[in-house]
Amino acid sequence: KAGVTQTPRYLIKTRGQQVTLSCSPISGHRSVSWYQQTPGQGLQFLFEYFSETQRNKGNFPGRFSGRQFSNSRSEMNVSTLELGDSALYLCASRQGASYEQYFGPGTRLTVT
Amino acid sequence: QQQVKQSPQSLIVQKGGISIINCAYENTAFDYFPWYQQFPGKGPALLIAIRPDVSEKKEGRFTISFNKSAKQFSLHIMDSQPGDSATYFCAASLNSGNTPLVFGKGTRLSVIA
Numbered sequence: 001k002a003g004v005t006q007t008p009r010y011l012i013k014t015r016g017q018q019v020t021l022s023c024s025p026i027s028g029h030r031s032v033s034w035y036q037q038t039p040g041q042g043l044q045f046l047f048e049y050f051s052e053t054q055r056n057k058g059n060f061p062g063r064f065s066g067r068q069f070s071n072s073r074s075e076m077n078v079s080t081l082e083l084g085d086s087a088l089y090l091c092a093s094r095q096g097a098s099y100e101q102y103f104g105p106g107t108r109l110t111v112t
Numbered sequence: 113q114q115q116v117k118q119s120p121q122s123l124i125v126q127k128g129g130i131s132i133i134n135c136a137y138e139n140t141a142f143d144y145f146p147w148y149q150q151f152p153g154k155g156p157a158l159l160i161a162i163r164p165d166v167s168e169k170k171e172g173r174f175t176i177s178f179n180k181s182a183k184q185f186s187l188h189i190m191d192s193q194p195g196d197s198a199t200y201f202c203a204a205s206l207n208s209g210n211t212p213l214v215f216g217k218g219t220r221l222s223v224i225a
Contacts, residue, residue, distance in 0.1 A: 004155070033212065033213075035213075042201075042215055042216070042217045042218060043156070043201065043203075043213075043215040043218075044215075045212035045213065045214075048212060055210075056211060056212050058212065090155050090156070092155075092213075099144045099146075099161065099205070100146070100158055100161065101146075101158070101213060102158060103148075103155035103156045103157070103158075104155050105153075105154055105155045106154075106155050
């Protein structure tokens with residue numbers, strides 16, 4: 001079974017731009033969560049989607065948004081990028097009733 | 113407020129030795145405690161996990177010890193190998209995993225020959 005895939009793997013953007021990241025979960029997994037990983041703050045939860053509905057949301061500004069499609073693929077969008085948004089963005093998927101979350105390789109976003 | 117505190121930040125262990133990483137949590141409602149292993153340039157990989165109804169879980173060279181009264185859990189890596197050199201994260205969640213994982217800050221493990 002293929003793992004969680006994320007595209008693109010690397011991205012360089014300029015302050016003020018917006019960016020869209022994509023995540024394809026493991027086949028059969030209906031829950032997708034997004035996390036931001038930085039050296040200073042560690043792994044922080046952004047939001048979780050299940051069956052196209054946002055189920056949980058972390059403490060991030062409204063510039064961070066996401067959505068999930070009917071095939072469980074998910075996208076997250078960051079508008080008006082700031083230097084502090086530079087991070088590794090990780091997507092994790094799990095089956096709806098399972099504890100176990102499986103992470104993708106992440107998208108490394110650099111904001112200049 | 114950091115709900116899961118992990119220590120040490122970094123750890124150097126001789127090949128063949130035992131690596132021990134500790135985590136303490138505050139929320140007694142947490143009911144799922146996984147450990148993740150992350151290599152540079154990769155996403156975290158689920159290593160082993162425990163529920164609070166057991167005090168220990170072993171999978172190969174990896175063991176989780178869980179102390180509910182102390183609100184602590186730890187990862188033991190027996191016979192540590194250079195290939196185990198990675199960053200390890202503990203985490204916790206509640207409501208049968210239906211809430212987000214709360215992660216510790218991570219421990220960078222180096223196993224030297």
